[in-house]
Amino acid sequence: MxxxxxxxxxxxxxxxxxxxxxxxxxxxxxxxxxxxxxxxxxxxxxxxxxxxxxxxxxxxxxxxxxxxxxxxxxxxxxxxxxxxxxxxxxxxxxxxxxxxxxxxxxxxxxxxxxxxxxxxxxxxxxxxxxxxxxxxxxxxxxxxxxxxxxxxxxxxxxxxxxxxxxxxxxxxxxxxxxxxxxxxxxxxxxxxxxxxxxxxxxxxxxxxxxxxxxxxxxxxxxxxxxxxxxxLGHPAMNTLEVQVGLDGALWWGSTRLAARLATAVAEPGRRLVLGLRPEQLALPGSRWDSGDPQAAEITAVVESVEPAGEQQIVWLNAAGQRLAARAEPELRLVVGVSLPLRLALSRACWFDPDTGEALRPAAGAGEAMA
Amino acid sequence: MRRLRALLRDWHWSLPGFALLGLLVGLPALMALPLAFSHFDGLHAPRFAGLTNLARVGADPLFWTALGNSLKVALWSVPLRLLLALGLALLLHRPRRGAGLLRAAALAPSVTPDIAWALLWLWILNPLYGPVAWLLSGFGIAPDIWLTDPAAARRVLALISLWLIGELVVVLIAARKEIPQELYDLCAVEGASAWTVFRRLTLPMLMPVLLLLACRDAALSFQTSFLPALIITKGGPQYGTLLLPVYVYQNGFEYLRFGYAAALALAMFAVTLLMIAVQLFWLRRWTRRGA
Missing domain, CATH: 3.40.50.300 (P-loop containing nucleotide triphosphate hydrolases)
Structure with a gap:
């Protein structure tokens, strides 16, 4: 050893x-x-x-x-x-x-x-x-x-x-x-x-x-x-700066993403960074949409589509922020079209916006810190 | 036309160099060629001599003595010079405190006017008041043999030739720096001793350059040994340091036999060519076997 x-x-x-x-x-x-x-x-x-x-x-x-x-x-x-x-x-x-x-x-x-x-x-x-x-x-x-x-x-x-x-x-x-x-x-x-x-x-x-x-x-x-x-990951993880409202709801700017969060990180008033892998953004009609129990819906405009063989990478713009999503190559997408995007919040990662550290205690991180 | 253009494209940076070389070396050499076939003393008009001069060269015992002396000096000086230059290059290739100064010191004699250091050596070797005599007398060694015995005087000339190894050191430092550091790191990880690293990595990697330098050095040794032999030993004792270029010089500028001197120079040129050809043959063979 x-x-x-x-x-x-x-x-x-x-x-x-x-x-x-x-x-x-x-x-x-x-x-x-x-x-x-x-x-x-x-x-x-x-x-x-x-x-x-x-x-x-x-x-x-x-x-x-x-x-x-x-x-x-x-x-x-x-x-x-x-x-x-x-x-x-x-x-x-x-x-x-x-x-x-x-x-x-x-x-x-x-x-x-x-x-x-x-x-x-x-x-x-x-x-x-x-x-x-x-x-x-x-x-x-x-x-x-x-x-x-x-x-x-x-x-x-x-x-x-x-x-x-x-x-x-x-x-x-x-x-x-x-x-x-x-x-x-x-x-x-x-x-x-x-x-x-x-x-x-x-x-x-x-x-x-x-x-x-x-x-x-x-x-x-x-x-x-x-x-x-x-x-790690290509395209890189999407990150959104969000905040927990005093009522416990999750807000991204003026968009309400969820009424209540099922994770422990949601103290009222707290600012968070929400991290979502491209495969955790579901496009309407995609067979790759796994149907997350805690999906949030936002509106996004298709900016460009990169075919990558076994998949296509879809670049979207939501309220000025660029997001990457993954979809099967057969899914028809038109650039410039506005569509409802589903975010799989139950599988998302949460980070402290000031330190950048993950907020859910990540397994396996112990040894690096020890 | 296309081949000419391609040639120009590949070589046009060297054209000024070639022009200078032609003007300063090629042209005088060509002009000396007809001189070898004439009698000329610098006072009367040259007279055509045919092959008389060249025939005399072959029959001249002093020519053969001078050729032998030149080869003997080269036999000592070339290996010694390479060995010393290799040692210095391996010591000085690494950037460390003082290395720059030492590298400059190794090169300094090569950029000093020949006559200056030849006179300096004359003083160093003086058996009455020179520092070498003084040092040797400290060990109880009589100081007077090195310039009076022909063989010893040749060895002294070979030793003096170690003075001018600056260029060899520079070339070898460059060649050593070309060997990738990762090969040395690998040797360290594999636990190779310093001797193994030298024998199995450094020396084989430097060998093509070393052989090429040996080739060049042997050819040049006829010329570089000229000045010390003229100034310090003046060809003596008993013709012991009468080297080929010294004999050419004496015939031309002391006895005013320019025609014969040119013929001797021609013979020297032929010998040099032969030496280079033999060495190139071995170099080719060696690198092909190594490749």
């Missing part, structure tokens, strides 16, 4: 990570997502020992890592550029870690040949990295990282240099290669679909702070705060 306890890192005197705590069990896949500059790569480099900790503790299977040089930590890292040696063949690249640690060349090659089969590298063993495609390079780097059977596997944006079609396949390959090992896997990415699909648990990092760490479904459905809510 890989344990990070209040890890802080500063680069050139500038703080980059602030007290990040998380645990990755053996065989578990934890993905940390965040926009560029959030400190994702630094987090991995700190675990690998390539940058020093300013504060906090790092343990791997109970062993303190903080004072160990990178080579003695028993972690493997797959770099964004893959870091393949251009002058070595695929086979020698695979063997590098083993021979560098003093294993005999023949033994290392035998092990590399055995491992190469998992990701179909056997026909490529004599080639040089520049003779490989992007996907092949990615598989070589992944195989090399796992060949040493490390206790922890760190992956830095492993799919960012692949095209979209290859990514889907490469994701499956990462899962497959990792499943054969018992390494604690920590992957960082800026790509949310990659994060959602690869993670047993998903963390969101923003400005060096881990905002939430929970199974992807939970992070999506119950984001810990407005940043997480807006970072």
């Amino acid at each position: 890989l344990e990070l306890d209040q890890v802080s890192v500063a680069l050139d005197g500038r703080p980059v990570l602030h007290g990040v705590s998380l645990r990755v069990a053996a065989g578990e896949r934890v993905v940390i997502a965040g926009p560029s500059g959030s400190g994702k790569s630094t987090l991995l480099r700190a675990v690998a020992g390539l940058v020093p900790l300013a504060a906090g503790r790092l343990r791997l299977d109970g062993r303190e890592l903080g004072s160990l040089p990178p080579g003695q930590r028993d972690v493997a890292m797959m770099f964004q550029s893959y870091a393949l040696f251009p002058h070595l063949s695929v086979l020698d690249n695979l063997c590098f870690g083993l021979t560098a640690r003093g294993m005999a060349r023949e033994d290392a090659q035998e092990r590399a040949r055995a491992a190469a089969g998992t990701l179909d590298l056997t026909p490529l063993l004599q080639r040089r990295p520049r003779e490989l495609s992007g996907g092949e390079r990615q598989r070589v780097a992944l195989t090399r990282a796992l060949l040493r059977e490390p206790k922890a596997l760190l992956l830095d944006e492993p799919l960012s240099s692949l095209d979209t079609q290859l990514r889907v396949r490469a994701r499956a390959e990462i899962v497959k290669a990792h499943a054969a090992s018992r390494a604690a896997m920590l992957l960082v990415t800026h790509d949310q679909s990659e994060a959602m699909s690869l993670a047993d648990r998903l963390g969101v990092l923003h400005e060096g702070r881990l905002l939430q760490l929970a199974p992807p479904r939970t992070v999506y459905a119950e984001p810990a705060n407005l940043f997480v809510a807006r970072f």
